[in-house]
Amino acid sequence: MQQTVIHADGLRRSFGAFEAVKGVSFQVSEGQFIGLLGPNGAGKTTTMRMIMGMTKPSGGTLDVFGVPSHTIGRGEKARIGLVPQEDNLDPDLSVRQNLEVYGTYFGLPHDVIQERVDTLLRFMELSEKKENDVRALSGGMKRRLIIARALIADPDLVILDEPTTGLDPQARVLIWQRLLALKSQGKTILLTTHYMDEAQRLCDRIIVIDGGRVLDEGSPKELIARHVEEHVFELQKPLPKGIEKLDIRSEDIGDTALFYTDDAARLRNFLKADMVYLHRPANLEDVFLKLTGRKLREV
Numbered sequence: 001m002q003q004t005v006i007h008a009d010g011l012r013r014s015f016g017a018f019e020a021v022k023g024v025s026f027q028v029s030e031g032q033f034i035g036l037l038g039p040n041g042a043g044k045t046t047t048m049r050m051i052m053g054m055t056k057p058s059g060g061t062l063d064v065f066g067v068p069s070h071t072i073g074r075g076e077k078a079r080i081g082l083v084p085q086e087d088n089l090d091p092d093l094s095v096r097q098n099l100e101v102y103g104t105y106f107g108l109p110h111d112v113i114q115e116r117v118d119t120l121l122r123f124m125e126l127s128e129k130k131e132n133d134v135r136a137l138s139g140g141m142k143r144r145l146i147i148a149r150a151l152i153a154d155p156d157l158v159i160l161d162e163p164t165t166g167l168d169p170q171a172r173v174l175i176w177q178r179l180l181a182l183k184s185q186g187k188t189i190l191l192t193t194h195y196m197d198e199a200q201r202l203c204d205r206i207i208v209i210d211g212g213r214v215l216d217e218g219s220p221k222e223l224i225a226r227h228v229e230e231h232v233f234e235l236q237k238p239l240p241k242g243i244e245k246l247d248i249r250s251e252d253i254g255d256t257a258l259f260y261t262d263d264a265a266r267l268r269n270f271l272k273a274d275m276v277y278l279h280r281p282a283n284l285e286d287v288f289l290k291l292t293g294r295k296l297r298e299v
């Protein structure tokens with residue numbers, strides 16, 4: 001039987017009069033790779049901080065490894081590795097020392113720490129940087145070091161808050177490979193990301209939240225099937241005359257209009273052969289924008 005690693009039920013968190021998390025319920029089982037998706041301000045980081053025991057819930061229940069999250073001690077904390085949204089490496093320490101400090105915090109023996117530092121630096125392709133100043137690392141290397149640091153106590157649950165934001169494609173791909181390797185080792189992974197292709201590629205299950213509430217959850221495939229038609233046609237304006245008579249769900253996004261349909265042949269036949277358009281399968285981004293809207297969220 002798979003163990004439940006995280007069990008949130010009616011979880012709430014207020015900051016003064018403002019309620020950032022408004023009754024969120026979900027479960028995460030051992031070995032699952034879960035994506036927590038939502039626009040800026042949705043409540044993702046607050047939820048993750050509650051799971052880590054860094055912020056106390058204002059209401060509802062939240063058990064992590066069967067224990068209320070805000071009561072977990074250092075022993076259980078060692079079972080959770082955190083990659084925070086912000087870079088919080090110690091700039092005065094070397095790459096190696098940044099890892100050692102965490103190993104010491106979790107009370108690991110010296111020789112175990114040394115062995116893990118070498119293994120993790122190799123795993124994250126940072127071995128050559130071992131004695132470097134962290135200030136000299138690129139953005140991608142810093143993210144990789146923070147991931148290595150989260151793994152120092154060999155946690156069962158790894159929580160990553162936007163680990164690939166702002167990274168170039170090469171750096172993202174390396175992190176994807178490493179996260180999939182962690183999953184194949186049996187670790188449970190909770191990830192937030194703004195990259196829908198990343199979530200679609202990596203996650204077994206997605207939880208979409210906005211305004212502190214869960215909007216829906218399911219596998220990427222399930223969510224796509226539930227919320228959007230199978231095919232998307234992206235058409236440049238001006239649109240061909242009479243297209244509205246086809247009565248196809250569409251969305252106006254400025255210079256372009258998106259048409260969503262399960263009957264691709266019908267729309268393709270209508271569009272003239274010389275008309276330029278993009279025909280693609282519906283994806284998680286279509287689901288995300290349908291559920292959360294297109295309004296900009298600037299926090």
Ligand SMILES: Nc1ncnc2c1ncn2[C@@H]1O[C@H](COP(=O)(O)OP(=O)(O)O)[C@@H](O)[C@H]1O
Binds near residue numbers: 043047
């Ligand atoms: N310590 C805090 N004090 C006041 N408001 C906060 C605090 N932390 C988060 N918030 C607010 O709670 C909401 C959710 O924030 P957050 O969980 O960081 O969202 P996300 O990570 O999804 O972008 C935002 O409106 C944010 O401004």
Ligand SMILES: [Mg+2]
Binds near residue numbers: 044085161
């Ligand atoms: Mg956040």
